[in-house]
Every structure is written in structure tokens, then in C-alpha cells.
Amino acid sequence: MVGEDETAPAGIDITTPHIARIYDYWLGGKDNYESDRNAAEQVMAATPTIKPGVTANRAFLSRAVRFMAGRGITQFLDIGTGIPTADNTHLVAQAVNPDCRVVYVDNDPIVLVHARALLSGVSAPTAFIDADLRDTGLILKGASGLLDLNRPVGLLLIAILHCVPDEDEPGEIVRELMDAFPPGSLLAITHPGIDQLPEQMEAAEKALTKAMGYRVTFRTHEGVSRFFDGFDLLDPGVVPVQDWRPEPGAPPSLTTGMWGGVASKPSLRRG
Numbered sequence: 001m002v003g004e005d006e007t008a009p010a011g012i013d014i015t016t017p018h019i020a021r022i023y024d025y026w027l028g029g030k031d032n033y034e035s036d037r038n039a040a041e042q043v044m045a046a047t048p049t050i051k052p053g054v055t056a057n058r059a060f061l062s063r064a065v066r067f068m069a070g071r072g073i074t075q076f077l078d079i080g081t082g083i084p085t086a087d088n089t090h091l092v093a094q095a096v097n098p099d100c101r102v103v104y105v106d107n108d109p110i111v112l113v114h115a116r117a118l119l120s121g122v123s124a125p126t127a128f129i130d131a132d133l134r135d136t137g138l139i140l141k142g143a144s145g146l147l148d149l150n151r152p153v154g155l156l157l158i159a160i161l162h163c164v165p166d167e168d169e170p171g172e173i174v175r176e177l178m179d180a181f182p183p184g185s186l187l188a189i190t191h192p193g194i195d196q197l198p199e200q201m202e203a204a205e206k207a208l209t210k211a212m213g214y215r216v217t218f219r220t221h222e223g224v225s226r227f228f229d230g231f232d233l234l235d236p237g238v239v240p241v242q243d244w245r246p247e248p249g250a251p252p253s254l255t256t257g258m259w260g261g262v263a264s265k266p267s268l269r270r271g
């Protein structure tokens with residue numbers, strides 16, 4: 001349903017809920033419509049931890065980008081960008097090193113509208129590619145316009161791999177992307193965990209799948225860890241996102257239902 005006073009930007013279907021706008025609602029953003037809010041509320045009814053979960057997921061993104069930039073990464077590929085909010089990747093990375101370059105990728109037209117508006121005022125080197133995560137060739141070709149793929153890249157797959165079902169081989173997608181980058185590149189993944197808060201997360205998976213009309217796949221710790229096979233998983237491994245290198249003095253967080261980890265590409269790939 002569309003609210004009476006809501007109008008859609010040209011070419012954008014706001015009658016079907018979309019993951020980027022649902023996520024924006026959970027984060028307290030304004031770039032969402034009635035259909036998105038209804039879907040978001042249905043998931044929240046099933047999973048009260050969803051809001052702390054997405055907030056903790058964003059905080060992980062910031063820490064992971066700061067960590068990568070601190071290890072000398074100056075090039076980032078952020079796939080499944082989402083609608084811009086606070087602490088977007090280029091702001092976090094360029095706060096550490098103003099020379100950082102960031103390529104954003106998303107397949108949602110509304111994210112594209114916002115990203116263009118956001119990036120038009122940015123003097124630092126950033127770009128946006130309208131592409132599906134499955135189309136790794138298109139993504140890498142587009143990214144090579146701004147990034148030097150012979151130098152290490154920080155690949156961010158933050159809360160996106162659950163949008164790719166097993167039959168589309170998300171593990172292969174991760175490997176194809178990392179294969180294009182040299183050793184020393186870093187990979188950060190977060191993913192909803194079906195085995196954290198199992199009852200709530202099963203209900204959330206069903207509610208999201210029903211609301212959006214396409215299947216989302218929440219995975220186990222083992223399933224998420226497999227995305228890192230062949231890479232050097234950095235401490236503390238795949239852990240609940242709030243427990244991944246928390247800021248000193250950060251208050252203990254609720255269980256959030258999200259797994260997260262960061263790995264480095266070794267000189268010789270294993271497996």
C-alpha cells in the first residue's frame with residue numbers, strides 16, 4: 001500500500017516493499033514508504049531485536065572500514081550499499097585517509113537516486129555502480145574505472161549475502177570477486193544468523209520473504225564461516241557483530257542475530 005500523501009520518484013515501485021527501504025526504516029531513516037513500513041513492522045513483531053541488530057550491523061561496518069583503512073587499505077568496494085545514512089563508507093574511510101577511494105554497488109533504483117544526490121556533492125573519489133551482486137563481471141569492470149585492481153581492495157558485503165539463495169552460489173560470487181584482487185585484500189561480511197536467537201530469526205526470515213516476494217536465506221555460523229574459506233580469518237573470527245573488535249569501553253550489547261567477520265587474502269590461496 002502507498003500512503004495517501006506519498007509520491008513515488010519516477011520509475012520507482014513503492015507498492016512492493018524493498019529491503020533497502022525496510023532497512024532504512026529500522027535505522028530511523030525517512031526514505032521509505034507505507035509498504036516498506038508495514039513489512040518492517042511485521043518483521044519487528046516477530047523479532048524485537050531487529051532494530052538493535054541493524055544498528056549493531058552499521059556499527060560493525062564503521063569499525064571494519066576503520067580497521068581496513070588502518071591496515072593501509074585505500075580502495076573499497078561496498079556492494080549492497082543501502083540508502084545513505086550516517087557514517088557511510090567513504091566518510092569513515094576518508095576520515096582515516098583522505099585518499100581512500102570508494103565504489104558503491106546496489107541494484108535498487110531508489111538507492112541509486114540517493115547515492116547520485118549524495119555523491120554529487122563529494123569531492124573525494126567515489127563512484128556508484130547500478131548492478132546485481134551476481135553480475136561480478138559488470139561490477140569488476142565498473143570498479144576498475146576508479147580502483148586499481150592490482151592494489152589491495154577492501155571488499156564489503158555487509159548484510160547482502162542473505163539476498164542470494166544457495167542455488168545462486170553466493171560462495172562462488174565471493175570467490176570470483178576476491179580472485180580479482182591481490183593478496184593483502186580484505187573481505188568483510190555480515191549476515192543474519194538463523195542459529196542466533198533461532199525462533200526469532202526463523203520468524204524474521206519468513207516475514208521478510210513473504211513481505212518482499214523473494215526469498216531471503218539466513219545462515220548458520222558454519223554457513224557464514226564457509227564464505228571465508230581459503231582466506232585468513234582475522235581475530236576474533238566470525239562472531240556476533242557486536243563482539244567483533246568492539247570500541248574500548250563500549251557497553252555490552254544485546255544479542256542481535258547477525259554474524260560478522262573480516263579475513264585477509266593470503267599470498268597463496270588455500271582450498
Ligand SMILES: C[S@@+](CC[C@H](N)C(=O)[O-])C[C@H]1O[C@@H](n2cnc3c(N)ncnc32)[C@H](O)[C@@H]1O
Binds near residue numbers: 058105108157160
Ligand atoms: C539490508 S541492506 C544493507 C545495507 C548496508 N550494506 C548496511 O549494512 O548498512 C541490503 C542492501 O543490499 C542491496 N541488495 C540486495 N540484493 C542485491 C543484489 N542482488 N545486488 C545488489 N544489491 C543488492 C539492497 O538494495 C540493499 O540496499
